[in-house]
Amino acid sequence: MEDEKAAALKKSADSEESSSRVSDDSTDMRITDTGEDGPPRYHQANPESMSEEAKQQERDFRKKLNHAAREIVSDSIHERVKLIVHRPDYDQQLQAEYIRLSKELMPVVQEIARKTHPLLEHETSSEFGRNRYYGSKFQADSVAYKDYRYFFKKRPPSESPSLVVAIRVDESASMSAFGRLEAAKRAVIAVYEFCQLCDIPVLIYGDTADVSKMEQMSIFAYADFDKPDANDRFRLMRIKARSNNRDGMALRIMGERLAVSPEQTKLLISISDGQPKAIDNYTGRYAVTDMQQTIEEYERKGITFLAAAIGQDKDVISEIYGHERFLDITNLREFPAKLVRIIARYM
Numbered sequence: 001m002e003d004e005k006a007a008a009l010k011k012s013a014d015s016e017e018s019s020s021r022v023s024d025d026s027t028d029m030r031i032t033d034t035g036e037d038g039p040p041r042y043h044q045a046n047p048e049s050m051s052e053e054a055k056q057q058e059r060d061f062r063k064k065l066n067h068a069a070r071e072i073v074s075d076s077i078h079e080r081v082k083l084i085v086h087r088p089d090y091d092q093q094l095q096a097e098y099i100r101l102s103k104e105l106m107p108v109v110q111e112i113a114r115k116t117h118p119l120l121e122h123e124t125s126s127e128f129g130r131n132r133y134y135g136s137k138f139q140a141d142s143v144a145y146k147d148y149r150y151f152f153k154k155r156p157p158s159e160s161p162s163l164v165v166a167i168r169v170d171e172s173a174s175m176s177a178f179g180r181l182e183a184a185k186r187a188v189i190a191v192y193e194f195c196q197l198c199d200i201p202v203l204i205y206g207d208t209a210d211v212s213k214m215e216q217m218s219i220f221a222y223a224d225f226d227k228p229d230a231n232d233r234f235r236l237m238r239i240k241a242r243s244n245n246r247d248g249m250a251l252r253i254m255g256e257r258l259a260v261s262p263e264q265t266k267l268l269i270s271i272s273d274g275q276p277k278a279i280d281n282y283t284g285r286y287a288v289t290d291m292q293q294t295i296e297e298y299e300r301k302g303i304t305f306l307a308a309a310i311g312q313d314k315d316v317i318s319e320i321y322g323h324e325r326f327l328d329i330t331n332l333r334e335f336p337a338k339l340v341r342i343i344a345r346y347m
Helices: 052-072 092-125 140-145 180-197 232-238 247-259 284-299 314-321 335-344
Strands: 028-033 041-046 083-086 128-132 151-154 163-170 202-212 215-223 265-272 303-309 326-328
Touching: 052 083, 052 215, 052 247, 092 180, 092 232, 092 335, 163 180, 163 247, 180 202, 180 232, 180 265, 180 335, 202 232, 202 247, 215 232, 215 247, 247 265, 247 284, 247 303, 265 335, 284 303, 284 314, 303 314, 303 335, 314 326, 326 335
Parallel strands: 083 215, 163 202, 163 265, 265 303, 303 326
Antiparallel strands: 028 041, 128 151, 202 215
């Protein structure tokens, strides 16, 4: 945190009862054609507000997310932290903001996706799948990796490369400085649209701590692979600078969601501008140790962690995550494309 005021308690603008609400004057907007050289074009698919049935489905899904998150942290140092998982709403203003930010990004994202698709088609149509623990053909070049995946195996025609991506966004108060918040929004837009183009399941959550005494940890479920929604892209515009940050708890919740997913490659990228700091005493070596132990625990479960540092504490973030997991984002304008290219390498 850059400022001692960041530790002050704030009243949440959202509550567990209202966080899944969709504005009555909002509309269902869907991408109909991305075109070859321009931003996506939208049309009004449904001029009516969300139906009562859809609202109830959102409430049920939010309750499911809350139950799952609390269960995940129940045997950790965060078990007594008062947690709420929100399902942010969206409105026409957020739709307009999304379209404005995406116009510049979409040509870049589409170009990366176009270059990636031939590789996917080659992998899918290949007679043999590589990097297996067992199979009918031995691949000597894989021995150097020492992961015991030394064989080829016949791949069914329907099987495609398996990747799931999670983006964690630090929504601490200091994210409001130096254009970091807009950089984070542009990055998640790029990742979200790339994943849609390449059929990659995606999880995008934001988090903050200490918005009130009754809400010590807040998770914002903007996009979730268990309930994909074309309007999730608009929810992303709810990302904002809020209060403190309890990083280890957020990483644990998202790490467990990935750990139980069926995909072979599980990538969790944390976008943050500072070191952990939350009430009471979740700071310094105590917080760092919690984060490092969480990373080690979930790496054993097959999660690959990357930390995108966009603030003043880059050296601290590098030390926490380890140099091999650290992404130093110097130019925030280049951040979205850089992040998408990194994800493409894991496909």
